[in-house]
Amino acid sequence: MTETSPDHPRPVLVVDFGAQYAQLIARRVREARIYSEVIAHDATLDEIKAKNPAALILSGGPASVYADDAPSIDDALFALGIPVFGICYGFQKMTAALGGTVENTGTSEFGRTTLTVGGDGGRLHRDLPETQPVWMSHNDSVKAAPEGFTVTASTPGAPVAAFECVAKQMAGVQYHPEVLHSPHGQEVLTRFLYDVAGLKPTWTAANIAESLIADIRAQVGEDGLAICGLSGGVDSAVAGALVQRAIGDRLTCVFVDHGLLRAGEREQVQTDFVAATGARLVTVDAEDIFLGHLAGVSDPEEKRKIIGREFIRSFEGAVGEVVAGGAQGGSDQSAGAQQVDFLVQGTLYPDVVESGGGSGTANIKSHHNVGGLPEDLEFKLVEPLRLLFKDEVRAVGRELGLPEEIVSRQPFPGPGLAIRIVGEVTKDRLELLRKADLIAREELTSAGLDGQIWQCPVVLLADVRSVGVQGDGRTYGHPIVLRPVSSEDAMTADWTRLPYEVLEIISTRITNEVPDVNRVVLDVTSKPPGTIEWE
Template identity: 70%
Template sequence: MTNPATDPIEERPVLVVDYGAQYAQLIARRVREADVYSEVVPHTYSTEQLLAKNPAAIILSGGPSSVYAEGAPKVDADLFEAGVPVFGICYGFQAMAAAMGGKVAKTGLREYGSTDARAVGGSRSILEGTPDEQNTWMSHGDSVQEAPEGFDVLASTAGAPVAAFANEAKGLYGVQWHPEVKHSAHGQAVLENFLFKGAKLERSWTTGNIVEEQVARIRAQVGNSRVICGLSGGVDSAVAAALVQRAVGDQLTCVFVDHGLLREGEAEQVERDFVAATGVNLYVANEQERFLSALAGVSDPETKRKIIGREFIRAFEEAERAIMSKAEAEGEPIRFLVQGTLYPDVVESGGGEGAANIKSHHNVGGLPEDMKFELVEPLRALFKDEVRAVGAELGLPAEIVGRQPFPGPGLGIRIVGDVTQERLDLLRRADAIARAELTSAGLDDEVWQMPVVLLADVRSVGVQGDGRTYGHPIVLRPVSSEDAMTADWSRLPYDLLARISNRITNEVDGINRVVLDVTSKPPGTIEWE
């Protein structure tokens, strides 16, 4: 029996075979940035399993192993005889070379980081349109010493005599460097040469096509049944709900549990702007007092998270029962629950094999396993940047689509200490000032997110208005990242930091000090709690 919610989408995928690479998901993202659909699959897939997915092309990722080490992942030589274009990257490049009869060896000359690659020979192939010498990003201790028979050597480096090769007749290509990372100056050009010249693919994975296909899939899955969706105020739940609304209209009811832990203006964005943009039926549960009472006197961060998750579940269940009661009285029980699962969630939970798991604090706070709903997951094939693009295509306001990532427990875990209404008001105002100044400086696209943290259990002496103060410090945590797995602190201009600091200390009573967190991830996390 097929299920439109989890069946493979209609596009023939470019499969990224993951050999334990740090960048496997990034490769898939770069392929999609070229408007070509891509999926990540484990290296344990056999050739038969790979070909069963009817791939348009296959990319072999990098990985930490040596191809000649005992137990190292292998690639079957018969894959290269299947007539499917294949592109090897780093370890995948070496695995292809070894499987096809080339020579891979440890040279003693490692190359990590920035490395110059120089074109050799007469063929350009996948290097067409790139300079004879280009800066690349390497990470290897082994290298291909001799290319397999029938392959043209395209480039070399000081540590890799064969740094790129091609067998045009068989549609087989590879590079020793990582074209998917931005440190490789012409990496995207090399990748697109493989996609459009080597594999002869077309640009078909566009935002308009995604919306059209997902709407059709939702209609096929839901039919005439009723649907419920929990709105958190975040991008994922908003876009998922907007897609379902586009597909089934008034069959959808959204529940917004206002726990009082959102940032300034975000509850209004849900209740006013989202409804205006989509016309969705919205049920609002005003539960600020409930959450404040449950959090009273609690300062341990993990305990706060559990309390917020527990109260969210209870509030959502109560709202769901009220909606269900009305729906059943009308003879239309609710059968489906919308979940904003993204593609990285699917990959990290095992590639989406089997039943979908509901993540704690994800969209609606983590729902009980015994809830009797079928899941509708319209975003499970998408990365975060694609979700934002779909949201814009659906007409959602820029304030919602461009919203910075925000933790499910909200400001409750951006207060280091126990949560009170007074402290929430302080933090909410300081956060609003910092976000407004970041936007005014035109830096929203350069900063992944900027948590603003109130050190509620810390006080410091200050002087304000010729008087001594004993106020709280605020921490600014601007970070730059692509996927939140790693992050670096954002080097904001000093004049911007000065404006933020001056405004917060002048306009927010009780705050007399602003500090900057300059820790990368690792070792620090993005959130303080």
């Protein structure tokens, strides 16, 4: 029986066969309080063994297991004594590798399907409803389970929709337990982890924080100096708090006021974060530099790369202040001998995935702190949150004692309002958007809706104008877009159904109080197909 360790957790590896939901599977495992990571299906046997996995979960994927170019995995993995759980394509791959039969039965199942539990349901489905909805997405089906496996469920298009062999600590399902459309899916996945694989739920906020702090100390060393780029958001604040806990006054936080902030942002960072952590903070005034480089630029990818580059340049320029401050603070080392080698960033797992850093994922958009970094970067990156989802980051922040005003803050992108202006970024347009954004935030807070939405970007369509009537005269102003969304981790999202009365108040205030805006519209697109931010 395998078991994780709080200090050095053995990961449950999610083997990605090109699935839509590989990261979501990893998230669901963590919701069961067990550490998980995603790896590519073409990882070698030695690479997988080196990670000392507590279990393997084989993801879904779009291919057929018998196709010539089908993604594969070394069948020797099934002989290592590691618990294995197969999902959809992974279920079929597992079947084929262990001697079962996979065929195209001529009956495809996509979307909601009724699962019928047979016998006593086994470890996975025991005491769950005999018939239950599940989410399917397959053309091929398992016709015969491998020898020694018990079939525990079926659907009209999948005669073998679930099987298990407790003695081998292996099981699988044809459906997708990781999605909310399979209402008992989380329980089934958790039962595999606890009752089949024998794992213990030790991945808690306290253990995560302890492990990350230890990792930071090991990376930075006993004498290393680091700077942390604070954006005003949750992620960079938690990353900074972790590093401050790990190395103390050898960290200096750098807050770059690039002129792309929302109203009150600078003041909040300078008071709340410093009061909560005691960290040293240097503020860099760089508005003119950023706006100068963004002048004439409308392409969103170019904006992100410019902002990423100038962030780093701003940090590099702050190094002298960091060293001087260390010398003034009575450091035992001489200022001349000190060098800042490490840059702390609040990069999250969704940032990495959307920037093409996941297993076989497409580059949706370059996040300024991932794909937007310059090639001649002078720092070594410290990214303690790189494998965490947003809810885990918030939990770690609370564990570190950060105030709720920081921990519960809705996500705000590092590039700031620059990617909420569709078109060129100018000082006048920023001021216009700042006013509209503040009105929306004030009214959502007043209505008590902050806890119901994940994020509400306010977008200025700077290159679009529409005819309006204001003050009995014709106007030709800009539209403002409200983008309220609900989400668990930013990987997927749905638009939030705000009360009409609140929308009316926001619209009326914006069109009355913000010059050059005569129209407010609501974005009702889910993710996918649309991203949360417009750029």
